[in-house]
Amino acid sequence: MKEMESLEVFYRDKMGILPSDIFRRTGHFNVFTMEDYTGPKPAYPMPYSRKDYYKIALIKGAHTVEYADQTFEVQYNMLMFANPQIPYNWTPSSVQPVGAFCVFTEDYMKGFGSITDYPLYQPGGTPILDLNDEDAAKVMELFQRMFAEISSDYVYKYDVLRNQVFELIHVGLKLRPALTVKREVESNASNRIGSLFHELLERQFPIESTVQQVRLKTAGEFAGQLNVHINHLNRVLKNTVGKTTTQLISERLASEARALLKHTNWNIGEIAWCLGFDDTSNFIKFFKKQNLTTPHQFRS
Incomplete structure (x- = not known):
C-alpha cells in the first residue's frame, strides 16, 4: 500500500500548485471540479492509500471503490466521504469523470463540532453513496454554492463554507447507500x-x-x-x-x-x-x- 498522501503532496503532485494558506492555524479548506483534478489524461486505478485530510466528492457515473477491506459498486453517481483513517481508491467507468470535491483538515473543523460523530465517518458506517441523477444534481448545487462562496470577498466566508460542509454531510445522511459487493478473492x-x-x-x-x-x-x-x-x-x-x-x-x-x-x-x-x-x-x-x-x- 502506498504511503499516506499529505495535503502538500496532493497540491504539488495532483494540482501543480501549493496555496499560500495551506498551513494556516485555522486549518485548510478548498473545493475543486473533477476537471481541475484529473487533467487531460487521468490514470486509473488510483493508488490505494490513506490521505491525511478529509474529502467529500461527488463524481458522476458508475464507479468501483475499494475502501478498507470492502469493495463498493456504484451504479449511478458516487458521493464519497473519505477520512484520514481509512485507505481507499476508486476507478470510474468513464475515462474523464465529471463532478466536484472538497478537501479540508481536521483543524478546520476543530471547535465547531465533530464530523466523526456522524455515521458516515464512524467505524461500520457507509461512506460511499450511490445517487440517482436527481439527488446528484441537488448535491452539485451545494458544491456550486461552495465555489461561489470561496471566490467571494466576504471576510467570514470560511465560516460559511464550514457550515456548507456540515450541510453536505447531512444531505449524505439522508440519501441511500451503495450496495457492498465482495469482488476480491x-x-x-x-x-x-x-x-x-x-x-x-x-x-x-x-x-x-x-x-x-x-x-x-x-x-x-x-x-x-x-x-x-x-x-x-x-x-x-x-x-x-x-x-x-x-x-x-x-x-x-x-x-x-x-x-x-x-x-x-x-x-x-x-x-x-x-x-x-x-x-x-x-x-x-x-x-x-x-x-x-x-x-x-x-x-x-
Missing part, C-alpha cells in the same frame, strides 16, 4: 485487512511524551476502526501471522513499555497511562505476564 482481502491492522497499530508509536496515549488498545477497538467483525480480524491475523489480534497488540505494548522503561525517566504510572492503562497495578500485571519480571525489576 479471499487472500487479497485478508492481506489488505492484515496490512491495515499493522498500520493502525504502528501509527500509535513511538510514545514520545507523557501526554501522548494510545487510542486503540483492544481487539474490538481495532476491528471497529477497520469496519470488520472481531472474529474476522482474528481469523485473518491468525492465518497470516499465526497470532491473534490480542497477542499482537500485547506484544507491541510490551515492546514499547520496555523501551520507555529503558530510555526515559518517567515513573511507572506515567508509562502505564501512556500505554492505555488507567490502573497502574493492571499495567504491572500485564508487564509481568509479558516479560516474566516487573517494570521496577526490568528498569533496575
